Amino acid sequence: xxxxxxxxxxxxxxxxxxxxxxxxxxxxxxxxxxxxxxxxxxxxxxxxxxxxxxxxxxxxxxxxxxxxxxxxxxxxxxxxxxxxxxxxxxxxxxxxxxxxxxxxxxxxxxxxxxxxxxxxxxxxxxxxxxxxxxxxxxxxxxxxxxxxxxxxxxxxxxxxxxxxxxxxxxxxxxxxxxxxxxxxxxxxxxxxxxxxxxxxxxxxxxxxxxxxxxxxxxxxxxxxxxxxxxxxxxxxxxxxxxxxxxxxxxxxxxxxxxxxxxxxxxxxxxxxxxxxxxxxxxxxxxxxxxxxxxxxxxxxxxxxxxxxxxxxxxxxxxxxxxxxxxxxxxxxxxxxxxxxxxxxxxxxxxxxxxxxxxxxxxxxxxxxxxxxxxxxxxxxxxxxxxxxxxxxxxxxxxxxxxxxxxxxxxxxxxxxxxxxxxxxxxxxxxxxxxxxxxxxxxxxxxxxxxxxxxxxxxxxxxxxxxxxxxxxxxxxxxxxxxxxxxxxxxxxxxxxxxxxxxxxxxxxxxxxxxxxxxxxxxxxxxxxxxxxxxxxxxxxxxxxxxxxxxxxxxxxxxxxxxxxxxxxxxxxxxxxxxxxxxxxxxxxxxxxxxxxxxxxxxxxxxxxxxxxxxxxxxxxxxxxxxxxxxxxxxxxxxxxxxxxxxxxxxxxxxxxxxxxxxxxxxxxxxxxxxxxxxxxxxxxxxxxxxxxxxxxxxxxxxxxxxxxxxxxxxxxxxxxxxxxxxxxxxxxxxxxxxxxxxxxxxxxxxxxxxxxxxxxxxxxxxxxxxxxxxxxxxxxxxxxxxx
Amino acid sequence: xxxxxxxxxxxxxxxxxxxxxxxxxxxxxxxxxxxxxxxxxxxxxxxxxxxxxxxxxxxxxxxxxxxxxxxxxxxxxxxxxxxxxxxxxxxxxxxxxxxx
Numbered sequence: 014x015x016x017x018x019x020x021x022x023x024x025x026x027x028x029x030x031x032x033x034x035x036x037x038x039x040x041x042x043x044x045x046x047x048x049x050x051x052x053x054x055x056x057x058x059x060x061x062x063x064x065x066x067x068x069x070x071x072x073x074x075x076x077x078x079x080x081x082x083x084x085x086x087x088x089x090x091x092x093x094x095x096x097x098x099x100x101x102x103x104x105x106x107x108x109x110x111x112x113x114x115x116x117x118x119x120x121x122x123x124x125x126x127x128x129x130x131x132x133x134x135x136x137x138x139x140x141x142x143x144x145x146x147x148x149x150x151x152x153x154x155x156x157x158x159x160x161x162x163x164x165x166x167x168x169x170x171x172x173x174x175x176x177x178x179x180x181x182x183x184x185x186x187x188x189x190x191x192x193x194x195x196x197x198x199x200x201x202x203x204x205x206x207x208x209x210x211x212x213x214x215x216x217x218x219x220x221x222x223x224x225x226x227x228x229x230x231x232x233x234x235x236x237x238x239x240x241x242x243x244x245x246x247x248x249x250x251x252x253x254x255x256x257x258x259x260x261x262x263x264x265x266x267x268x269x270x271x272x273x274x275x276x277x278x279x280x281x282x283x284x285x286x287x288x289x290x291x292x293x294x295x296x297x298x299x300x301x302x303x304x305x306x307x308x309x310x311x312x313x314x315x316x317x318x319x320x321x322x323x324x325x326x327x328x329x330x331x332x333x334x335x336x337x338x339x340x341x342x343x344x345x346x347x348x349x350x351x352x353x354x355x356x357x358x359x360x361x362x363x364x365x366x367x368x369x370x371x372x373x374x375x376x377x378x379x380x381x382x383x384x385x386x387x388x389x390x391x392x393x394x395x396x397x398x399x400x401x402x403x404x405x406x407x408x409x410x411x412x413x414x415x416x417x418x419x420x421x422x423x424x425x426x427x428x429x430x431x432x433x434x435x436x437x438x439x440x441x442x443x444x445x446x447x448x449x450x451x452x453x454x455x456x457x458x459x460x461x462x463x464x465x466x467x468x469x470x471x472x473x474x475x476x477x478x479x480x481x482x483x484x485x486x487x488x489x490x491x492x493x494x495x496x497x498x499x500x501x502x503x504x505x506x507x508x509x510x511x512x513x514x515x516x517x518x519x520x521x522x523x524x525x526x527x528x529x530x531x532x533x534x535x536x537x538x539x540x541x542x543x544x545x546x547x548x549x550x551x552x553x554x555x556x557x558x559x560x561x562x563x564x565x566x567x568x569x570x571x572x573x574x575x576x577x578x579x580x581x582x583x584x585x586x587x588x589x590x591x592x593x594x595x596x597x598x599x600x601x602x603x604x605x606x607x608x609x610x611x612x613x614x615x616x617x618x619x620x621x622x623x624x625x626x627x628x629x630x631x632x633x634x635x636x637x638x639x640x641x642x643x644x645x646x647x648x649x650x651x652x653x654x655x656x657x658x659x660x661x662x663x664x665x666x667x668x669x670x671x672x673x674x675x676x677x678x679x680x681x682x683x684x685x686x687x688x689x690x691x692x693x694x695x696x697x698x699x700x701x702x703x704x705x706x707x708x709x710x711x712x713x714x715x716x717x718x719x720x721x722x723x724x725x726x727x728x729x730x731x732x733x734x735x736x737x738x739x740x741x742x743x744x745x746x747x748x749x750x751x752x753x754x755x756x757x758x759x760x761x762x763x764x765x766x767x768x769x770x771x772x773x774x775x776x777x778x779x780x781x782x783x784x785x786x787x788x789x790x791x792x793x794x795x796x797x798x799x800x
Numbered sequence: 801x802x803x804x805x806x807x808x809x810x811x812x813x814x815x816x817x818x819x820x821x822x823x824x825x826x827x828x829x830x831x832x833x834x835x836x837x838x839x840x841x842x843x844x845x846x847x848x849x850x851x852x853x854x855x856x857x858x859x860x861x862x863x864x865x866x867x868x869x870x871x872x873x874x875x876x877x878x879x880x881x882x883x884x885x886x887x888x889x890x891x892x893x894x895x896x897x898x899x900x
Contacts, residue, residue: 672822672823672826673823675821679819693883694882697851697852697883698883700852701852704821704822705854705855708854708855708856754892755891756895758896767855768855770891771854771855774890775890
């Protein structure tokens with residue numbers, strides 16, 4: 014026996030896999046959650062850091078603004094006192110404003126037109142830083158009308174300090190500038206001059222750079238309308254707005270951020286773009302200037318550490334899992350090793366070794382319980398196997414005996430077909446298929462004195478009891494028919510014997526027929542059996558009819574019943590089909606019966622006995638299909654054939670009833686034998702048989718003193734010769750004389766009876782019939798040398 | 801059918817010649833009757849020239865045997881042809897007689 018290899022899907026592997034998968038999932042889940050927390054933390058921290066940086070920057074910018082404003086405001090009183098000496102003092106003041114405040118690169122005091130008529134239309138002392146020195150000049154000129162400039166007009170209108178929008182100064186070197194303008198008012202509140210301080214925004218850029226705390230982070234600043242004030246890419250400063258950039262990049266998120274910044278919000282935004290990558294933008298407004306400042310950080314850089322930490326965690330997880338796998342496998346293998354040994358033991362048990370060795374279990378867990386269950390199973394299996402062996406032995410013996418019984422039964426039935434290959438007047442075929450190993454159907458036939466004795470019967474019930482009754486019935490038929498040519502008497506005697514001790518209430522339906530072969534006279538008696546079918550030929554047309562049968566009770570039912578005998582003459586060419594109810598009551602799966610009609614239909618009319626029988630068997634098998642055979646099926650077909658008419662030789666003689674006529678008989682037989690070609694020995698045998706037969710007639714058919722004729726006719730064809738001896742004497746059947754016992758000693762030997770004994774020994778058959786008040790005795794002998 | 805009876809070497813020898821059929825049997829029966837009636841010694845039935853025997857002939861043989869046996873005399877058959885021996889075999893007579 015082959016056992017499947019379970020190695021690939023062992024319990025140990027599956028358990029290990031389960032545990033490792035579970036641990037892996039838990040660890041990975043924890044790692045993911047931790048990562049999420051770490052990222053959130055990092056984001057919060059970064060956010061705080063950015064906010065601090067932004068606050069710090071705002072503070073510094075505020076400081077500059079406040080410093081500048083204060084520097085200008087502090088000078089207003091001094092300016093007012095020195096209005097009378099515009100050339101000396103006012104230039105000095107502007108120079109001092111520039112000198113004392115490093116943030117201020119230029120300062121002017123611009124008067125309303127015609128304030129000093131002697132100075133012309135415009136008067137505006139102006140000092141500015143240039144090439145490390147401070148230069149002074151008069152700003153206003155016909156080409157430079159400052160009264161139209163925003164820094165002049167705005168404070169004139171508002172009468173309050175004003176910061177200009179950043180602008181690019183083209184006068185003293187390329188510089189981004191803003192200007193603070195402060196109005197000077199007289200006692201009536203009229204503004205007559207504007208004091209300005211120009212502040213370079215170059216420092217903004219450097220301050221921005223100082224805010225950078227990641228390698229790839231940068232800062233930028235927006236003016237009120239979104240114009241870039243500060244940016245690492247210098248060319249964008251004052252030339253482009255954030256909206257220009259967002260449009261260039263096609264990034265709506267950036268546009269959104271731009272709007273929020275202009276509106277003065279403080280927030281953080283996550284931006285994803287192919288250009289920028291994954292970034293965070295922190296932004297904050299600078300209230301005093303109406304600007305907004307932002308720090309942009311690259312997320313990957315941002316989370317770089319988190320990623321690193323995550324990587325370490327993953328490595329740790331892998332290491333832990335590997336170790337776990339290793340130890341778990343070892344541990345599980347140790348735990349499940351008994352299971353493998355159990356498997357081996359079970360395979361051994363399956364292969365028949367019930368004493369297979371079990372693994373030793375020390376632990377007191379499920380394994381021990383398994384061990385105990387196993388041990389119990391082994392013990393009870395051994396017990397049951399022993400029992401089974403015993404039962405099987407008994408069953409085998411019964412089966413063998415049944416087989417023997419079946420063989421004995423089969424041997425009882427005629428089994429050599431054709432049974433009479435030498436005969437040309439009869440063709441018989443019998444077939445029996447028992448439903449169980451042994452059956453209760455019987456059929457039998459034999460020829461005695463040129464008479465065919467045949468029977469078919471069905472014992473009630475099946476199996477061994479039926480077969481025993483069948484054997485009894487069959488041997489009674491053989492024994493009783495040996496000396497009794499009348500079927501009704503044979504059946505009556507069988508009935509008496511069987512009814513006598515019929516405790517099992519078993520009975521037999523039985524049909525017995527005796528067919529006189531030379532004449533075709535059929536005597537029969539039917540004891541409750543299915544009527545046989547006759548296939549007769551009239552005017553070259555075949556007809557199938559049931560043989561008319563009297564209703565007699567079956568054999569064995571009741572003693573004392575007088576069974577009636579019937580008689581008919583059948584002509585050569587007639588077929589007699591006998592069967593049991595196993596044929597007509599054969600069932601198919603729908604429980605339909607085969608029935609008389611189907612049987613008659615299927616009955617072949619032109620074939621020999623074997624073909625007729627086998628065709629019927631085929632028909633019934635086709636009808637029943639796969640349905641189980643429920644009853645014994647027995648068929649017997651007897652074809653009464655036209656004898657060969659080819660008479661080769663015929664010779665007659667008529668003798669008178671006188672022993673002295675024997676030499677004439679002798680001469681006649683010699684002539685016949687010579688004509689046929691018998692040798693001396695055969696001729697002597699024919700003479701002997703004929704003499705005995707004729708002397709019998711002379712002695713017994715004609716009582717002493719009566720006269721009569723004996724007519725003898727010899728007929729020979731290619732195969733046999735027959736002598737027909739007819740006399741008109743009293744009925745005398747020599748075949749009914751008891752056989753002589755040739756083994757008796759001389760003292761016990763009766764004088765008579767030798768003649769008929771010699772005839773039966775010398776001839777192939779002897780047949781007696783009483784016909785038309787004549788005794789007709791027919792002797793047959795085969796022509797051996799003609800075969 | 802011819803029957804000759806002779807005494808030879810303390811044997812009574814009966815020579816049968818021809819066909820011992822039913823028609824001949826009554827005559828033969830008469831001829832051997834003196835022997836049957838007075839058995840003096842062992843008897844030899846010589847069948848050397850016997851061509852044929854039927855049951856009536858066999859009955860004569862049997863009656864001779866039946867009368868000789870109670871007297872302790874033997875009946876021998878000699879010269880039996882194969883064809884006739886077959887008839888003796890068929891009838892079981894081969895077991896009754898002693899053959900020379």
